[in-house]
Amino acid sequence: MLTIDGAEGEGGGQVLRTALGLSLVTGKPFLIERIRARRSKPGLQRQHLTAVLAAAEVGGARTEGAELGSQRLFFRPSRLRAGQYRFAIGTAGSTTLVLQTVLPALLMAEGPSTVVIEGGTHNPMAPPFEFVEQAFAPLLHRMGAGLQLTLRRHGFYPAGGGEIVAAIAPAAWQPLEPPERSERPQLRGRILLSDIPHHVAEREASVLRRELGLGADEVQVQPVRAAGPGNVVMLRLQLGTVTEVVTALGERGVAAEDVAGRVVAEARALLAADVPIGEHLADQLLIPLALAGSGSFTTVAPSQHTRTNAQVIEQFLPVRFALQEHSGRPGVWCITVMAAR
Amino acid sequence: MCQHGDLLVRRLILLTEPRFSKLFEAVASDIATISPETTVERRDLHIRDAWDFEQVFDALFELTRNLGLDPEAEDVLVHMTTGSHVAQICLFLLTETRHFPARLLQTGPPRQGSDEPGTWQIIDLDLSRFDKIAQRFAQQHQQGQSLLKSGIATRSRAFNELITQVETVAPASTAPILLTGPTGAGKSQLARRIHELKQQRHQLAGPFVEVNCATLRGDHAQSALFGHKRGAFTGALQDRAGLLRTANGGMLFLDEIGELGGDEQAMLLRALEEKRFLPLGSDREVDSDFQLVAGTNKDLGEAVAAGRFREDLLARINLWTFRLPGLQARSEDIEPNVDHELERWSAQVGRRVHFNVPARQRYLAFATSAAAAWRGNFRDLNASITRLCTLAPGGRITEALVDAEIARLTADWQREPTTTGGATEDDEVLRAVIGDDRVAALDRFDRVQLAEVLRTCRRHRSLSAAGRELFAVSRNNRASTNDADRLRKYLLRFGVDPAIALGP
Numbered sequence: 001m002l003t004i005d006g007a008e009g010e011g012g013g014q015v016l017r018t019a020l021g022l023s024l025v026t027g028k029p030f031l032i033e034r035i036r037a038r039r040s041k042p043g044l045q046r047q048h049l050t051a052v053l054a055a056a057e058v059g060g061a062r063t064e065g066a067e068l069g070s071q072r073l074f075f076r077p078s079r080l081r082a083g084q085y086r087f088a089i090g091t092a093g094s095t096t097l098v099l100q101t102v103l104p105a106l107l108m109a110e111g112p113s114t115v116v117i118e119g120g121t122h123n124p125m126a127p128p129f130e131f132v133e134q135a136f137a138p139l140l141h142r143m144g145a146g147l148q149l150t151l152r153r154h155g156f157y158p159a160g161g162g163e164i165v166a167a168i169a170p171a172a173w174q175p176l177e178p179p180e181r182s183e184r185p186q187l188r189g190r191i192l193l194s195d196i197p198h199h200v201a202e203r204e205a206s207v208l209r210r211e212l213g214l215g216a217d218e219v220q221v222q223p224v225r226a227a228g229p230g231n232v233v234m235l236r237l238q239l240g241t242v243t244e245v246v247t248a249l250g251e252r253g254v255a256a257e258d259v260a261g262r263v264v265a266e267a268r269a270l271l272a273a274d275v276p277i278g279e280h281l282a283d284q285l286l287i288p289l290a291l292a293g294s295g296s297f298t299t300v301a302p303s304q305h306t307r308t309n310a311q312v313i314e315q316f317l318p319v320r321f322a323l324q325e326h327s328g329r330p331g332v333w334c335i336t337v338m339a340a341r
Numbered sequence: 342m343c344q345h346g347d348l349l350v351r352r353l354i355l356l357t358e359p360r361f362s363k364l365f366e367a368v369a370s371d372i373a374t375i376s377p378e379t380t381v382e383r384r385d386l387h388i389r390d391a392w393d394f395e396q397v398f399d400a401l402f403e404l405t406r407n408l409g410l411d412p413e414a415e416d417v418l419v420h421m422t423t424g425s426h427v428a429q430i431c432l433f434l435l436t437e438t439r440h441f442p443a444r445l446l447q448t449g450p451p452r453q454g455s456d457e458p459g460t461w462q463i464i465d466l467d468l469s470r471f472d473k474i475a476q477r478f479a480q481q482h483q484q485g486q487s488l489l490k491s492g493i494a495t496r497s498r499a500f501n502e503l504i505t506q507v508e509t510v511a512p513a514s515t516a517p518i519l520l521t522g523p524t525g526a527g528k529s530q531l532a533r534r535i536h537e538l539k540q541q542r543h544q545l546a547g548p549f550v551e552v553n554c555a556t557l558r559g560d561h562a563q564s565a566l567f568g569h570k571r572g573a574f575t576g577a578l579q580d581r582a583g584l585l586r587t588a589n590g591g592m593l594f595l596d597e598i599g600e601l602g603g604d605e606q607a608m609l610l611r612a613l614e615e616k617r618f619l620p621l622g623s624d625r626e627v628d629s630d631f632q633l634v635a636g637t638n639k640d641l642g643e644a645v646a647a648g649r650f651r652e653d654l655l656a657r658i659n660l661w662t663f664r665l666p667g668l669q670a671r672s673e674d675i676e677p678n679v680d681h682e683l684e685r686w687s688a689q690v691g692r693r694v695h696f697n698v699p700a701r702q703r704y705l706a707f708a709t710s711a712a713a714a715w716r717g718n719f720r721d722l723n724a725s726i727t728r729l730c731t732l733a734p735g736g737r738i739t740e741a742l743v744d745a746e747i748a749r750l751t752a753d754w755q756r757e758p759t760t761t762g763g764a765t766e767d768d769e770v771l772r773a774v775i776g777d778d779r780v781a782a783l784d785r786f787d788r789v790q791l792a793e794v795l796r797t798c799r800r801h802r803s804l805s806a807a808g809r810e811l812f813a814v815s816r817n818n819r820a821s822t823n824d825a826d827r828l829r830k831y832l833l834r835f836g837v838d839p840a841i842a843l844g845p
Contacts, residue, residue: 045346046378068349088377091346091458118377158344158456161374227374253454 002030002315006071007037009308013048017101018309020055020075021287022316024105029076030316036071043069047093047119051101054087058102082109082170089119092160094126099166104287106168107145113168120155121162122192122232124249127280129164130190130234131245136284138243139179143292145171154194157249159228176285176295179276182240187212187267189219190236195229200256204233207260212267233263242276273300275332282306282335289337290319296336298326306335314340342420342448343376344458352415354382354408356424384408391425398431405440417443418463437466482508488541489534493681496673503663510661511535512542517613517633517658519598519641522665525718528636531665532594535634539592545632547591550584555600562605564621567612573622583620585612588631598658599639599650610654633658668715668722675708678719682726694730696738704729704743707750712785714754725750767792774837783835791835794828798842804828807843 002023006015016035023030036042044052044067052066052073059077066073087098095117106113121129127136133149140147146169155162189208191201201221208219212235224230231250236243248262270278275298277285282299283306289295290313302310302323310321320340326332343350353372357365369381386400410417419441421432435441449460485508486501495501511518518535520528529551539545557565560574568583584593595601601609612618613633617626635658644650668675687693696704707713708722715721729738729746770792771780783791794811801807808824809816816822832839 041347046349047346049349069347090349090376090378091344092375093346158458159371159375227371252456 002028004030004032004312004315006032006035009311010305011038011308012036013045013051013097014305014309015312016044016048016073017051017097018287018312019316020051020101021104022313023075024055024059024061024077024080024102025108025291026316027077027080028316029074031072031074033072035073043071044073046090047097050087050089050093051098054085054098055101055105057087058085058105080105080109082106082111082113084114086116087118089117089160092120092123092155092157094123095119095121095155095162095164096123096127096129096132099132099164100127100284103147103166103168104291107147107171107288108291109170111170112146115166115168116163117166118155118161118163120157120160121151121164122154122230122247122249123157127284128232128234128245128247130236131247131280132284134236135243135245135281139176139281139285140171140288143171143176143288143295144174145169145288154192154224154226154230156194156226156228156230156232159226161227171291173292175292176289176297177241178295178297179242180240181242181274181276182238185240185271186238187214187218188236188238189214190234191219191221192230192232192234193221193223194226194231196231196250198223200231200250203256204231204250204260207257207264208233208235211261211264231259233260235263235267237267237270239270239276242281244270244276244278244281246270246278270300273331274329275299279303279306283309286310286313286321286335286337289335290317290321292337293319294338296334298332298334301325301331301333302335342446342461343372343379345461348461350376350379350418352382353379354384356384356386356404358388359385392427394427394431397425397427398434401428401431401435402440405435410442412442417441418446419443420446420448422446422448485512485538485542488538489531491530491534491681493674493677495671495677497666497671499666500671500674503665507531507535507663508538511538512544514661515544515632516660517635519658519660519662520634520636520665521641521662522638523667523718524638525720526638526665526667527719528665529594529596530719531663532592532634532636536592536594536632539632545591547589547631548587549592549594550588550631551594551596552584553596553600554605555597557601557605560621562602563608566605567608567618567620568623568627569621570623573620577622581620585609585618585631586620586627586629589629590631592632592634594634594636596636597638598635599637599641599644603651606651606654610651610657613657668718669713672709675722676705678722679705679708679726682723683730686727686730690730692736694733694736694738696743697740700738700740700743703740704738704746707743707747713750716754721750721753770795774842775835779836787835791837794831795837795842798828798832798839799844801844804839804843 004015004019008015013036016032019030019032035044046068049066049068052063055061056063056066056075058081060079060081061075061077064074089095089098098117098119099115102115106115129149129151137147137149148167150165152163152165153161189205191204193201205219205221208214209216232247233250234245234247236245246263246266248259250256250259277297277299279300282297282302285297286306286309307323310323314320318340319337322336322338324334326334343353355365355368365383372379372381384404386404388396388400390396419432419436421429433445436443436445445464445466447462447464451457451459486504489504489507520531522528532551533549536545536549552565564573564577564581564583566584568581568586569577571577571580608618612629616630617628619626641650641655645652645655683694725746729742732742767788768780771788774795780788797811798807801810804825808828811828812824816824829839832842
């Protein structure tokens with residue numbers, strides 16, 4: 001049986017989510033130990049527990065150690081079932097991370113599924129909804145998989161209360177055509193605001209316009225209704241055949257200019273890197289790429305997160321990842337997946 | 342409470358008041374959003390004034406009776422951070438007394454300007470779970486036990502276990518305590534120490550009052566215990582408070598309680614139950630709240646059967662019964678007690694006395710042997726050491742002095758009838774065959790041997806069979822054996838007819 005060290009590498013919830021997702025896909029049971037062992041609150045937190053229970057529901061799995069604070073979990077799926085699911089996450093936990101957990105399995109299931117997830121839609125340390133919708137889903141389409149996303153309610157940390165719906169169609173996998181970068185990227189800004197004074201959004205918008213040379217109508221301010229206050233600065237970058245989304249969350253005690261400044265800095269780095277795929281999108285693409293069996297793309301230097309993710313995937317699927325820096329272009333990396341010999 | 346990633350509340354019972362419905366709805370809906378795993382149950386309390394201790398306590402106490410919490414099935418926490426201070430105190434008290442079978446949950450607000458949910462911690466009132474606190478308790482128990490043993494490092498396991506029990510019970514209970522055991526086993530001493538311990542722990546402020554019931558007779562008994570009004574009887578020239586009243590707020594030690602007269606028993610029972618009684622010649626009752634410790638060397642159960650002691654009074658004082666073993670049953674404790682008596686004599690007289698080494702060995706060897714009956718127990722030991730100390734030339738107890746003391750003790754114990762400590766098994770066998778008088782004339786040496794021989798004879802029908810068992814080892818080494826003859830001669834030496842000794 002597969003035994004996974006949950007404290008290895010990045011050592012957080014990602015190891016757990018990848019393992020859960022691929023166990024459902026392959027039907028392989030696994031034991032994960034030292035879950036988040038080196039974190040300040042080690043073991044399963046409530047949002048992780050929700051992910052475990054969601055995966056268990058989708059795959060009819062038997063679990064041991066699915067308890068709060070547990071650092072050891074045994075997971076044995078029985079039968080993967082497509083259908084209607086609804087998961088509610090406490091503590092304003094990220095809806096996109098729970099989606100990420102069950103998505104690979106439902107893409108491999110026998111019929112279409114609809115998953116409703118309640119919780120946070122724009123969380124720190126998690127992909128924001130628009131990133132999944134506009135950057136990740138179109139690439140999935142190109143690989144032969146269907147994912148339609150709808151945001152019903154916004155949910156911001158710490159109040160939560162958001163809701164997303166994912167319509168998932170089984171995939172007929174095809175290898176990913178290496179995405180290409182266009183000469184003239186198109187940028188669009190969008191700022192979400194809930195229960196926060198309007199001038200905050202205006203100040204953020206003016207930073208984006210000034211620093212990135214955007215026109216007045218190229219940055220939108222969108223007030224939304226949510227259970228609690230929230231502020232998100234987003235920049236959509238049309239990089240050619242790929243769309244990237246860069247975001248920053250407004251924080252108490254951080255000036256509006258600085259929040260927008262973070263987006264500007266990340267966008268500039270991505271534009272300067274001269275690759276179509278950023279760090280976070282690269283991370284998300286590993287599993288679909290492995291499920292498709294082959295493919296490659298160029299990106300920035302892979303993060304610890306990405307490397308750990310690749311290692312866990314290799315434990316479940318008969319694939320191998322090659323992460324190589326381009327010989328002639330420093331800072332440009334090529335990630336390739338191939339069948340393991 | 343419901344926002345923490347590492348705390349999951351499955352069922353939240355929210356205490357509220359009917360007039361706070363709107364607030365309740367808002368809180369319940371927030372919880373539904375942030376913690377979909379939680380079900381919220383509403384409990385309306387009817388408290389007019391949340392700062393009125395009686396009202397709040399009453400309402401919460403009522404709640405403990407109808408919440409139907411099952412600590413086996415659920416891990417129950419009582420959140421005591423919200424509510425008036427009075428409510429918090431009541432929640433604490435009810436949890437501490439296990440009316441809520443729960444641990445306490447305490448939450449703290451987040452740092453200013455932070456979106457984090459703040460802090461939480463669980464406080465388990467089972468303080469023994471905390472190492473440091475447990476250590477302090479252990480230390481306190483140790484001190485309490487040492488006090489009960491008058492600082493004597495006793496080694497007898499049975500006695501030390503008894504002291505451990507007393508140390509647990511005495512501070513935790515105000516119910517009567519019954520101390521049994523032979524005379525001189527230290528009942529009065531222990532009662533005094535229990536009083537001291539309870540005083541030290543601030544549980545008793547009043548005095549220690551002691552009386553031997555055997556010394557109370559007639560009118561005098563009632564007046565001594567319950568007091569009298571002036572003129573209640575001839576010679577009652579002034580009011581007298583009585584021992585029960587004097588012991589108010591303190592401890593009353595009634596030694597030899599089995600000797601108490603019937604009227605006094607009835608009055609004592611009422612005084613224990615009602616905490617009030619009627620002094621002699623008075624028409625007004627007086628109050629007195631005291632802790633009773635009773636001592637007896639009699640079997641009170643037997644006294645009840647014989648109609649000499651009230652059954653209801655025995656039931657009342659028999660809740661905590663501690664049997665103090667006699668000194669002979671505590672031979673390991675003789676040495677530390679000898680040292681203690683030496684110290685005490687030295688302190689009283691202001692002159693140091695000690696044994697020389699061989700004298701000490703000889704004394705202890707005798708004192709811990711079976712030959713030392715210690716009929717009067719600690720009273721005997723105290724008297725013996727007092728004699729030795731008083732007679733010690735130049736503060737040294739010599740071998741000659743010890744020999745003389747041993748002879749004296751032996752003679753004392755022989756003179757006394759053997760019935761004092763109750764008949765032993767040996768004595769029963771002997772008496773049945775040779776009669777009381779001749780048993781008393783026997784050396785212990787012979788008594789033990791003869792008793793065993795007689796017991797063996799009873800199991801056999803012939804002297805030969807009994808002899809074979811008795812001489813089983815030595816008969817193998819002899820050419821010719823006549824066990825029957827050997828046994829007959831032995832029995833005749835004590836005037837025992839072999840025909841009577843044998844079994845049917």
